[in-house]
Amino acid sequence: MTAIEVRELRRTYTSRTGWLRPRRVETEAVRGVSFDVGEGELFGLLGPNGAGKTTTIKMLNTLLLPTSGTARVLGHDVARDPVAVRRRIGYVFGGDRGLYERLSALDNLRYFAELYGVEPREQKARIAELLELVGLDGRERERVEGYSRGMRQRLHIARGLLHRPDVLFLDEPSIGVDPVAARDLRRTVADLKAAGTTVLLTTHYMAEADELCDRIAVIAGGAIRALGTPDELKSRIRERDVVELEAYGADEAALERLRRLPGVRGVAAEERGAAQAVTVQTDRGADVHGQVLASLDGIRVGRVVTREPTLEDAYIAIVEDADAPARPVAREVTA
Incomplete structure (x- = not known):
């Protein structure tokens, strides 16, 4: 079964520049992206900064409306049925946002469990299960402000899994994390995939993508430039x-x-x-x-x-060989 189905997805931003003679400028951040993610698959979406990765993920998890095209998550259209999509997905992004630092990890998870509608009788067992999964059991009563970057990222993953999502979006989860913590995060992500969760991962770390992903799509200039298994992508520069x-x-x-x-x-x-x-x-x-x-x-x-060439070398070759520049395409719009 297909967990995520994307067809000709586009997102255009309109902005105004100038003061005396204001102009409207349209920027095509995502330009006709299409791909499928199978149920239980760990799918990587790789690309340089500004390539359209995060914009694509935000459209798939209903935070942005597509300008055109369609996207379905577990059969639900992201634009027409966003509530049904949100009930079935989790979203974890890199960085320090999204947690309450003066609360403990336990209190953070209790709070988000209420927001996600987790049944009160299930919360205690579910939180304990997730703390063990991400390796924070025994540290759950400490304030988050004292956590390392890696510990915070693992808490982010626990938060995103509270409501047992069928599809999990991981947007650069290991950014700024030290090598030991990054290894622990990779182990956690691999465990999620082994348990049957569909995962869509964006990352700038090619070794991480090579180790974890079943298939990878490379996006540059808002368009998909290559799609296949890590070995298939590496074979392009064999x-x-x-x-x-x-x-x-x-x-x-x-x-x-x-x-x-x-x-x-x-x-x-x-x-x-x-x-x-x-x-x-x-x-x-x-x-x-x-x-x-x-x-x-x-x-x-x-x-x-x-x-010998690595996935990183293949990625660089794909991006450099792209027909369009690896950045959004902007054009002036006449009123």
Whole structure:
């Protein structure tokens, strides 16, 4: 059975700019997105900032109305029957919002249990069950203000599960969480999927998506650019090698020189403290080490390694190869 069905979903925002001569500008945040999520599936929605991930999730959980297109959750239309959708879903988002810090975790869950309409006779057992699930049993009487970021995120998940939702939306749940807490969160999410909960996950951590997701959709510029299992997405760049090097002070001009080298298929750089992790995707078997180092002449280079492509490399290639820029499309509207 299909838990989530999305067909040509669009969302356009209208804003006004200017003072003396105000203009209306329409921004297409989501442009004709379509996908299905099976019942009991853990589905990943990946994309760069501003790609339309959170807007899509907010339409699916009835926080935003679609401009056009349709979306159904467990057979209920999100625009025509939002109350029925809300009864069947849970929503967990990253960050510190959504909890009362001066209350204990126990009191937070009691409060939200009332809001979610959990029967009073079921609340005690349900809260105890969830505290154990997310690993907060024994700490439930402590104020949330003393919790770490990881503990708060696990409490967010417990809150989202109080009413036993059939579908759970996790919007970047591990953002800002340390590696140990992130591992615990992944274990919790995997347990939810094993128990039969349908999960739609957004994340910027590719290793997390590779470990957890049954299938992944990559969204860029408000449109789906690729959809498949992690292995299917990685197979798109199977005929490539990856040269990863540590650089200090590589500017955009240096990266552009790398992109113009014969045999180079893509270049990405990530700041890591004082250094940069520069990833160069090349044709399989292309010997470009000498040319890469020559292009970075004058820039201090540390470790250089060649490795097999990962899901992160596939993701970068998909986003860079997208026909439209990986940002919302805006246009001026005449009155």
